Amino acid sequence: MAESRRADPVRVALVFPTVLGTYGDGGNATVLAQRLRWRGFDAEIVSVGIDDSLPELADIYVLGGGEDSAQTLAVSRLRAGALTRAAGAGKPVLAVCAGFQILGESFLDGSGAVHPGLGLIDCRTDRLPGERAVGELLAECRIAEVGTVTGYENHGGRTVLGADAAPFAAVRNGVGNGDVGADGAIQGSVVATYLHGPALARNPALADELLSRVVGPLDPLDDVAESELRRERLTANRRARATGWRRQWRPPARQDS
Amino acid sequence: MTATRFALARSAGSLAAGLSRRTGRGDGTTIGGRLTLLLDPTALAHAASDRDLALVSGTNGKTTTRTLLVAALSTLGPVVSNSGGANLPTGLTAALASDRVSHNGVLEVDEPFLPLVAAAVRPRAAVLLNLSRDQLDRYAEVARLAGIWRDALARPNSPSIIANCDDPLVVWAAMVAPEVIWVSAGQHWVADTAVCPACGGIIVRRDSGGWSSDCGLSRPAPDWTVDGDAAIDADGARHAVELAIPGEVNVGNAAMAAATATLWGVQPDAAFTAMSGIGEVEGRYLTATSRGVMARLLLAKNPAGWIEALSMLPAGDCGLVIAVNARAADGRDPSWLWDVPFEVLQGRFAVATGERSRDVAVRLRYAGVDHVRVDHEADALRIAGRNGPVEVLANYTAFQTYRRIVGDG
Numbered sequence A: 001m002a003e004s005r006r007a008d009p010v011r012v013a014l015v016f017p018t019v020l021g022t023y024g025d026g027g028n029a030t031v032l033a034q035r036l037r038w039r040g041f042d043a044e045i046v047s048v049g050i051d052d053s054l055p056e057l058a059d060i061y062v063l064g065g066g067e068d069s070a071q072t073l074a075v076s077r078l079r080a081g082a083l084t085r086a087a088g089a090g091k092p093v094l095a096v097c098a099g100f101q102i103l104g105e106s107f108l109d110g111s112g113a114v115h116p117g118l119g120l121i122d123c124r125t126d127r128l129p130g131e132r133a134v135g136e137l138l139a140e141c142r143i144a145e146v147g148t149v150t151g152y153e154n155h156g157g158r159t160v161l162g163a164d165a166a167p168f169a170a171v172r173n174g175v176g177n178g179d180v181g182a183d184g185a186i187q188g189s190v191v192a193t194y195l196h197g198p199a200l201a202r203n204p205a206l207a208d209e210l211l212s213r214v215v216g217p218l219d220p221l222d223d224v225a226e227s228e229l230r231r232e233r234l235t236a237n238r239r240a241r242a243t244g245w246r247r248q249w250r251p252p253a254r255q256d257s
Numbered sequence B: 001m002t003a004t005r006f007a008l009a010r011s012a013g014s015l016a017a018g019l020s021r022r023t024g025r026g027d028g029t030t031i032g033g034r035l036t037l038l039l040d041p042t043a044l045a046h047a048a049s050d051r052d053l054a055l056v057s058g059t060n061g062k063t064t065t066r067t068l069l070v071a072a073l074s075t076l077g078p079v080v081s082n083s084g085g086a087n088l089p090t091g092l093t094a095a096l097a098s099d100r101v102s103h104n105g106v107l108e109v110d111e112p113f114l115p116l117v118a119a120a121v122r123p124r125a126a127v128l129l130n131l132s133r134d135q136l137d138r139y140a141e142v143a144r145l146a147g148i149w150r151d152a153l154a155r156p157n158s159p160s161i162i163a164n165c166d167d168p169l170v171v172w173a174a175m176v177a178p179e180v181i182w183v184s185a186g187q188h189w190v191a192d193t194a195v196c197p198a199c200g201g202i203i204v205r206r207d208s209g210g211w212s213s214d215c216g217l218s219r220p221a222p223d224w225t226v227d228g229d230a231a232i233d234a235d236g237a238r239h240a241v242e243l244a245i246p247g248e249v250n251v252g253n254a255a256m257a258a259a260t261a262t263l264w265g266v267q268p269d270a271a272f273t274a275m276s277g278i279g280e281v282e283g284r285y286l287t288a289t290s291r292g293v294m295a296r297l298l299l300a301k302n303p304a305g306w307i308e309a310l311s312m313l314p315a316g317d318c319g320l321v322i323a324v325n326a327r328a329a330d331g332r333d334p335s336w337l338w339d340v341p342f343e344v345l346q347g348r349f350a351v352a353t354g355e356r357s358r359d360v361a362v363r364l365r366y367a368g369v370d371h372v373r374v375d376h377e378a379d380a381l382r383i384a385g386r387n388g389p390v391e392v393l394a395n396y397t398a399f400q401t402y403r404r405i406v407g408d409g
Helices: A027-037 A068-078 A082-088 A098-102 A204-215 A224-243 B002-022 B029-039 B043-048 B062-073 B089-097 B111-121 B142-153 B168-174 B248-264 B268-275 B303-311 B334-339 B357-367 B377-387 B396-405
Strands: A010-015 A043-048 A060-063 A093-096 A106-108 A114-116 A123-127 A133-141 A148-155 A157-161 A169-173 A185-187 A190-193 B052-057 B079-081 B104-108 B125-128 B160-164 B180-184 B203-205 B211-213 B224-227 B230-232 B238-240 B287-290 B293-299 B319-323 B349-353 B370-373 B390-394
Touching: A010 A027, A010 A204, A027 A043, A027 A060, A027 A204, A027 B334, A027 B357, A060 A082, A060 A098, A060 A204, A068 A082, A068 A098, A068 A114, A082 A093, A093 A098, A098 A157, A098 A190, A133 A224, A148 A224, A169 A224, A224 B357, B002 B029, B002 B043, B002 B089, B029 B043, B029 B089, B043 B089, B043 B111, B052 B062, B052 B111, B052 B248, B062 B079, B062 B104, B062 B248, B062 B268, B079 B089, B089 B104, B089 B111, B111 B142, B125 B168, B125 B248, B142 B168, B160 B168, B160 B248, B180 B248, B224 B248, B230 B248, B238 B268, B248 B268, B248 B303, B293 B303, B293 B377, B293 B396, B303 B390, B319 B357, B319 B377, B319 B396, B334 B357, B349 B357, B349 B377, B357 B370, B377 B390, B377 B396, B390 B396
Parallel strands: A010 A043, A010 A060, A060 A093, A093 A190, A106 A123, B052 B104, B052 B125, B079 B104, B125 B160, B160 B180, B180 B224, B293 B390, B319 B349, B319 B390, B349 B370
Antiparallel strands: A106 A114, A123 A157, A133 A148, A133 A169, A185 A190, B203 B211, B224 B230, B230 B238, B287 B293
């Protein structure tokens, strides 16, 4: 089998989980590593602390969602350049929600101030005009092998893509980027989305797509549990679309903001 | 005039609650409280007047700490309290309006409602346990809740605060209050306090339990400290904490309750003795038998709570049910399952159930935990119980299902 030719473990860098891990997205690294191990590869998750330098030699980089204050901290640490070099070298980068926003040209912090992003994706994020986007998200991924993607979105950002970025998926249910019916972005080796769930647990085809870019074509796995979950969520999305979005109660806004 | 209006509103609410109970629609506290508040918007303040109240809030441990504090204050006489998770203004109004006798009271309050409730009932004390990720579809961000608390506690006439000094979010919220008793009650889940709520910098934690941020925010010196199964009070006296309910976390909750009870003049030893009689808390930690299967119920609603619940499992063999729903009261997004270190269950066999059992099954598969998925909660209990007693770990509404299955509530 092809996998036996690789001597080193495949390294999955989980970028700043303490600040970019509020919505369970650390699970994306777990999914990547396990799907390699089940196929006989040696895999290792490198969990990168906010004060650690990002490993140059990882094979895949994953970033998740976080709170506003965490975003500015995370992007300040990423300016050291390792992620930019990794993306430049064509290594897969999966960025979710806040992780997506900070890889763009600019994003807003909690007070509404504009911050420069890392510039790996040609996009800008400001605020969604209405309510925060909270609920199931269903979309068609532009990567044919991935197909329909499902997850849960929870963000107040609106992301407008520039000419160099392609949408990751076309939204069928939910909000996504909040612009032209798109969710996420693809630019070079960077794949970005607003899907939580985590995205790779709900969409194992996306996990395998990213992994195949590292280790080559992969044998299929017996994804019975994942398929059952996907069927259930597709049904739930159909129901949500039929009944419309119900407004949910939210805590009062702070008086000073 | 206002007194008459309140009396009428209270009677109407009580009537509605009774009707709701008799027609089997619920326990009636919400509908009764809602009607009372509708007829008299000042009813909550009115029902609280002339009482000595303590409020209890935080992501985890509200109900348990409230129950422990009620036990401690009951050494002084009757205590009014809210039960059944009715911790919104409607439930609080109903609880207070239905008890005209008790001078002392303990109310657990849903976190974002703490400012509103504190302004209405003017409590003597407020107990702030912890803040961590929970129901993010509702709250979006944890730090926001800390900000809401901080704004309220900075106002004049703030109550005495009893706060967990091991939680940076709680400290940042509580430090603006004029009078705070700091309790080192512990915090195992630290993933929501990596970033300083004051400056956005990094919070550095030390093995000693201390923590600090570059801006100067740091752990206040504790007045009370938990040390294993003991609590050391503000005078340095050591008290054994012998609880019937399990978990290190509950020793911390008991210390918070005892520190609060001292404001009422209850001596710590008397408080802890009273608490030792609590064997279960609204079904939590309850051991009961259903169709020949002995089950213990453990509630876990969010990653911080799951870590505590997983630590309560017996070391040896036992049946295991993991039940998860994602209704409004649970939070609609179960992505948090991936924040829970289910890998600690490797080598055990688990039965996944609940309305989101498929999410649980996928999570257990990736955690390397042998499991089966079962649609119905009662079947899950039976299957898990084939070889002996079962530990049931369930989130909020799934837990209520299991209380009904074992005939409790």
